[in-house]
Amino acid sequence: MAHRVHRVLLARRRAHAAAVLCGALAVAMAVGGCAASGGEDAAGPGRSTPPLHSSSPSDSSNGPGKVALPDPGAAFDYQIGGAYPPAAGVRVVSRDRTAKPAPGVYSICYVNAFQAQPDTEDWWQDHHPDLLLRDDDGALVVDRDWDEALLDISTDAKRARLAGIVGRWIDGCAASGFQAVEADNLDSHERSDGLLTAADNVAFGKLLAARAHAAGLAIGQKNAAGLARQGRALGFDFAVAEECGQYDECGAYADAYDDRVLVIEYRADGLADACAEWGDTLSVVLRDLDVVPEGEAGYRRRTC
Numbered sequence: 001m002a003h004r005v006h007r008v009l010l011a012r013r014r015a016h017a018a019a020v021l022c023g024a025l026a027v028a029m030a031v032g033g034c035a036a037s038g039g040e041d042a043a044g045p046g047r048s049t050p051p052l053h054s055s056s057p058s059d060s061s062n063g064p065g066k067v068a069l070p071d072p073g074a075a076f077d078y079q080i081g082g083a084y085p086p087a088a089g090v091r092v093v094s095r096d097r098t099a100k101p102a103p104g105v106y107s108i109c110y111v112n113a114f115q116a117q118p119d120t121e122d123w124w125q126d127h128h129p130d131l132l133l134r135d136d137d138g139a140l141v142v143d144r145d146w147d148e149a150l151l152d153i154s155t156d157a158k159r160a161r162l163a164g165i166v167g168r169w170i171d172g173c174a175a176s177g178f179q180a181v182e183a184d185n186l187d188s189h190e191r192s193d194g195l196l197t198a199a200d201n202v203a204f205g206k207l208l209a210a211r212a213h214a215a216g217l218a219i220g221q222k223n224a225a226g227l228a229r230q231g232r233a234l235g236f237d238f239a240v241a242e243e244c245g246q247y248d249e250c251g252a253y254a255d256a257y258d259d260r261v262l263v264i265e266y267r268a269d270g271l272a273d274a275c276a277e278w279g280d281t282l283s284v285v286l287r288d289l290d291v292v293p294e295g296e297a298g299y300r301r302r303t304c
Contacts, residue, residue: 067180108220115150
């Protein structure tokens, strides 16, 4: 099960970030136009710039080459709602793909890979309407909790096209200097009204893992504890798990990914449970529901 209560705020932040980026590019490069955040051209058409970071070799055997992996139990911060300087001792940080990676730490790039951000639905409708999942009446199938239309990964042909679009975002993460990508919503089939299957999600996840490794990035499975072993087998390198302490799911990820699990809890009792059983083994952090930057109202961060 996915627990992404911060999405609505994040969508607004993405729209603002895209506008800021567009203005900066216009000034710096004197070029017209800027794609909507999350769109196919947001990373540049067909961009395949190699990573700017220097990855140290790891023991990963999932990809065609070696990729750098986060250390098990490393101090972690989840900053997908807005970037800020990591606290002393933090060694792993996840940020949205529109942000810059955190300097001097292992940086993970957040990508909503299986669903459409609310502020990008018009872009999908204009450019690739057939890649949005629809019911028998032609209506969009939407994750109502987060107002996100599901991407249609039901066929090989559609998965290939979507892998090209999301793949360009992944390439953009590499070009920005991230060491890894977290591909959110591996469990989108659970919200598809039976139109998608777990096998569809796994098949698309395999394409994304191959694309990440080709770009020199590790890739993290986001949620879907029941698919953890399959995720590892198809190429995911670590896990990012929301509220696995709250819902007693951390063990499934820990077993599948040799304790390379980044845990985000949103409730104090969830943090207590995660810390009691996994605090010495996994990377655990408590964040506020909206994942706001430090200094903003509502900011909260605690560790074990």
